[in-house]
Amino acid sequence: MNARTIFRFDASRLGDLLDGIAERGYRLLGPVAREGAVVYDELGGADDLPRGWRDHQDPGRYRLERSDRNLFFEFNMGPHGWKKYLLPAEEPLWRALWRGEEMLFEETNVDDGKRAFIGVRACELAALAMLDRVFGEGDFRDDRYLARRANLFIVAVNCTRAGRTCFCTSMDTGPEARSGFDLVLTEVAHGGAHFFQVAAGTTRGDALLDALAFEEASPADRNLAKRLLDEAARSMGRHLNTGGLPERLAGSGEHPHWQRIAARCLACANCTMVCPTCFCNTVVDRPALDGRSAERIRCWDSCFSADFSYLHGGSIRQSTGSRYRQWMTHKLSSWVDQFGASGCVGCGRCIAWCPVGIDITEEAERIGEELS
Amino acid sequence: MSEPAKRPSLAVWKFASCDGCQLSLLDCEDELLAVAGAVDIAHFLEASREVKPGPYDLSLVEGSITTPHDAERIRFVRAQSRFLVTIGACATSGGVQALRNFADVDEYLSIVYAHPEYIQTLATSTPIADHVKVDFELRGCPIDKRQLLEVITAFLHGARPRLPAESVCMSCKRRGNPCIMVLRGEPCLGPLTHEGCGALCPTYNRACYGCFGPKPFPNTGSFTDWCLGRGSLTRPEAVRLFRTFNANAPAFETESRRHEDQNDQS
Ligand code: SF4
Ligand code: SF4
Ligand code: SF4
Numbered sequence: 001m002n003a004r005t006i007f008r009f010d011a012s013r014l015g016d017l018l019d020g021i022a023e024r025g026y027r028l029l030g031p032v033a034r035e036g037a038v039v040y041d042e043l044g045g046a047d048d049l050p051r052g053w054r055d056h057q058d059p060g061r062y063r064l065e066r067s068d069r070n071l072f073f074e075f076n077m078g079p080h081g082w083k084k085y086l087l088p089a090e091e092p093l094w095r096a097l098w099r100g101e102e103m104l105f106e107e108t109n110v111d112d113g114k115r116a117f118i119g120v121r122a123c124e125l126a127a128l129a130m131l132d133r134v135f136g137e138g139d140f141r142d143d144r145y146l147a148r149r150a151n152l153f154i155v156a157v158n159c160t161r162a163g164r165t166c167f168c169t170s171m172d173t174g175p176e177a178r179s180g181f182d183l184v185l186t187e188v189a190h191g192g193a194h195f196f197q198v199a200a201g202t203t204r205g206d207a208l209l210d211a212l213a214f215e216e217a218s219p220a221d222r223n224l225a226k227r228l229l230d231e232a233a234r235s236m237g238r239h240l241n242t243g244g245l246p247e248r249l250a251g252s253g254e255h256p257h258w259q260r261i262a263a264r265c266l267a268c269a270n271c272t273m274v275c276p277t278c279f280c281n282t283v284v285d286r287p288a289l290d291g292r293s294a295e296r297i298r299c300w301d302s303c304f305s306a307d308f309s310y311l312h313g314g315s316i317r318q319s320t321g322s323r324y325r326q327w328m329t330h331k332l333s334s335w336v337d338q339f340g341a342s343g344c345v346g347c348g349r350c351i352a353w354c355p356v357g358i359d360i361t362e363e364a365e366r367i368g369e370e371l372s
Numbered sequence: 373m374s375e376p377a378k379r380p381s382l383a384v385w386k387f388a389s390c391d392g393c394q395l396s397l398l399d400c401e402d403e404l405l406a407v408a409g410a411v412d413i414a415h416f417l418e419a420s421r422e423v424k425p426g427p428y429d430l431s432l433v434e435g436s437i438t439t440p441h442d443a444e445r446i447r448f449v450r451a452q453s454r455f456l457v458t459i460g461a462c463a464t465s466g467g468v469q470a471l472r473n474f475a476d477v478d479e480y481l482s483i484v485y486a487h488p489e490y491i492q493t494l495a496t497s498t499p500i501a502d503h504v505k506v507d508f509e510l511r512g513c514p515i516d517k518r519q520l521l522e523v524i525t526a527f528l529h530g531a532r533p534r535l536p537a538e539s540v541c542m543s544c545k546r547r548g549n550p551c552i553m554v555l556r557g558e559p560c561l562g563p564l565t566h567e568g569c570g571a572l573c574p575t576y577n578r579a580c581y582g583c584f585g586p587k588p589f590p591n592t593g594s595f596t597d598w599c600l601g602r603g604s605l606t607r608p609e610a611v612r613l614f615r616t617f618n619a620n621a622p623a624f625e626t627e628s629r630r631h632e633d634q635n636d637q638s
Contacts, residue, residue, distance in 0.1 A: 035577065037550035060598070062554045079550045089546035264594045268563030269538065273545030284534055289406045289525045300546055305538035306588050320591065355541075355553040355563050356598040 004199050004206070007214035008221050011187070011194040014072060015046035017155075020208055021116045026153050029085060030118030031078065036064050038078035040085075043118060050075060057165045057237075057348065060357025071194075073119060073187050076163035077347045081276035082117055082124060083131060086148050090299040093144075093283065097293035110144050116153040120181065122174030123166075125156055126345040127276035129180055133339050134279050153204065156181035160188075160228035164237030165348030167361055171240065173345045175232040183208065186225040197225045238348060240361045241368065246342075248368045249333035253325070257367050262321030264356055269302035271350035271358075272327065277343050278302070303327050332364060380429035380528070383415035385449050387435025387442050388469055388497060392514040393460035394418045394434050400517050407521075410528055426452035430527055433506075436462040436497045438469060443494070443503060450504040457523060458500045461513035461617040465585050468513075470497040470620035474628075497620065508533065513583035513617040516568050537588050539563050540580050544571035552579050559599045559613060564590035564623075581616060586623035596627060607631045 009017070022028055028043040033050035043049065054067035055075045067074050092108045120128070135145035159168075159175035168174030177184045182205035186197040197217050200206045217225075252258075272278040282301035287294040301308055303326050309317040317323050335343030344360070351359045384394050398419060400407060414424040431453035437443050450456060461467050472480065473496045481488035500506055510519055519535060526533035536542075540562035544551070552560045552574055561582035562574060568584040586592070592614070599605035605613065614628035 035550065036555050039548065039550060060554055061557070062550070079554075080548060084548065089548070264591075264598075266563040266591045266595055267539070267589070268541040270541050270545060270551060270563070273542065286522075287525055287529065287531070289403060289410055289521060289528065291525075291529050300542070302538075302542060305536065305542065307536050307538060318589075320589065353551055353554050355551060355560070356594055 004201075006197055006199045006217045006222060007209060008195050008197050008217040009212070009214040011072070011189075011196060013212075013214075014049075014196060016212060017183075017198070017208075018043070018046050018118065020212055021118075021153055021155070024114075024153075024208070026114045026116035028116050028118055031073075031075070033064060037062060038064065038075050040078070040080040040082065046072070049073075049119070055163065057163045057352040058357070059165070059351050059359045060354055062352050069189060071187055071189055073157050073185075074161060076159065076161065076166055077121070077123075077349050077352070079274055079349065079353055081274065081347075081349070082120065082128060083276055083279070085112070085115065085117070086128075086131060086145055087135075087279060087281065087300075090297060091144075093296045093298050095293060095295050110147045112148055112151065114151045114153070115148075116155060118155045119157045120154055120177075121157060121159055121347075122177040123168040123171070123345040123347040124276055125154075125177055125180040126168075126171070126173035127347070128154075130277045130339065130341065130343065130345070131279060134277075154181045154183075156184040156201075158184065158186040158225075158229055159232050160186065162232045162235045162237060163348060163352075165351040166236050166346065167238040167240050167348060168346040169233050169236050170238075170242060170361075171342060171344055171346035176229050181205070186228065188221070188224050188228060190224050195221070197221060238351070238359070238361045240344075240346070240364060242342065245364065245368060246333040246336045249329045249364070252329070252367050255367050257363070258321040258325045261324050261358065261363055262319060264358055265320050265324050266356060267304045267320045267323055268355060269304040270353050270355060271360075272302040272304060273300060274349040274353045275331075276347060276349070277331075277345060280308070282308075303330070328360065328364065331360075379410065379412040381414040381424070382411040383426065383428035383431045383449075383453065384418065385415075385431060385433045385435075386417070387433065387446065387463065387500070388438040389435030389460065389462040389467065391418060391434070393463075393512075394432070396459075396515050396517045396520055397432070400521060403521055407524060411524070427454060428452055429454045430524075431456045433458045433463050433500055434460055436466045436469060436499060437494070437503055438472075438497045439493050441492070446500060446503050455507050455527060456500075456504070457508045457510060457527075458506050459510045459515050459520070461511060461583060461585060462497075463500045464509045464511050465499050465618045466497040466620035468617050468619070471615060472497055473620055473625075474615070499620070510535075511566055511584045512568050516570070518570075519568055536567060538567045539587055540565045540567050540569065540571050540574070540584070543567050543569075544574045547571055547575055549574050552577070557602060557604045559595075559605050559609075561613070564592055564595055582614070582624065583617045585618040585621045590623050592623055592627035593630075596631065607634055 030043045031038045032041045033053045051072050052070045056063045094107045135142040156177035181201045280301045304323050306315045309315045331343040477495045523533045558579045560579035562580040565582045566584045566587040610631040611628045614624040
């Protein structure tokens, strides 16, 4: 991939790039600023991007404000993750109905068509790679996930600015996108110039760039872009010391700090809902009143709900402390045994979107420290 | 699949309440005919003057107990009902009229009525379950019609209704709403509140009022302390926040009293 040419184009031509993707039959999905947050939704073109918006994030706090730099991608993570397109929050799987004396089962088709994700950040690419592992490898593959995944065109965007809740460098996932994209962009604004650097990661990406005939990036351009990425890497708002962390957490079952977290945690599940790798889901049946048909729905679930650990007779994780411990030790420790890498990609969403500002990096550190 | 020989009978009862929850049944426009076809509506004054004698297979009870007469009448209703489901915040926690539990009812009476001696009322408003055995509770102010249909459907087929004991936040996030607490720093009761409405208010940009009452083990203290610490709530506001439709639900009651007490001290 390193052998691929790096091109540059003036920021005014971003629309041409997106239009080129749309012309190839992809529905564009990407960031839009709406009601005070950057969320993912349908894009008509480059004009719909949250140009000139910048976010400020802290534990339990997110604010969007105008920035006079007028960049397309000056914001970091919003509350949405791309998982909502691959594992919808709620989707019907099949319907059962009586036809006379016979019961029929009708599977609900996946027909989302070809879709392009615009503006996927490095940590989010790592999260997608993790979901691919969870749903696409091993003995239990999810056909619905794979069908949606196969129809994606991915445009990554390198982060040239890190938020106060970001820690991708700790998790070794960013801020530079390394793989898992068709195209990768770096937005550069310097001395009156505003341009994008772009490279392909796949032959599909190559074909699109060929058609657009951008000029090659100069060594000076590339240096500028590299400097921005280095700055972003140095300005991570948070840090997680991952050395020996899985082992430390695995042995922390009775640590008193779980109780201190429990005193603050609301068990509301917001952290798992916004986490780009949290994949837990459940199925519910919705029978019709007349008993002649029923629908099976799959929807997002969370280890923070009481019903999640319901076995015969009751929930096995009654206390909030045990639920938080389940979440964090799975994410940062047993996930490694299960899927070969940490379940955390360092996006910081769970920190910003926790209504009472519980910070996974701080809590993990606390539990590690006091044991050693 | 054979049709049941006899349709189960349904009765709807009203205690201290506004009728809104019963009306949710009439509000099931699309499904109403199916309901009417599946059950024999034997006692539903809001819909028909015709009253068939009990006992009834399924009773839906709306409203709270606020008078000595109602405290007796609910025993009669229970005795007439094979399966009794309470519907709404009044029936399940005492409703907004449970604000009287925090005040002096005699004082109200003397202010409101010219002849308070004709009024027979209790000092408290209490949920039905404080008086008789309840088979199932449906919360909300008003109840959610999908949940009502879920309960009726489950009853008809002998299944257990699926009403997850999770927070409103889970529905809110499934709907993709950016969180109001985080975005605007406004106290939203979603994290403490039992799901049921599908996050109706946050979806329309209004913080959750908690009308479905507390979820199991709500961490009210952490929530309120966070809001107080950030200046998004004052103590008097905290008292009012927990004292609405479910003021008498134990978790909300304790929390509102905690801040009232600290108010008095300050
Ligand atoms: S655990 Fe938190 S920081 Fe890590 S990937 Fe999930 S949301 Fe992001
Ligand atoms: S850590 Fe925060 S977001 Fe997660 S369940 Fe607890 S209070 Fe909710
Ligand atoms: S807006 Fe309210 S209900 Fe929605 S996630 Fe935030 S706290 Fe929960």
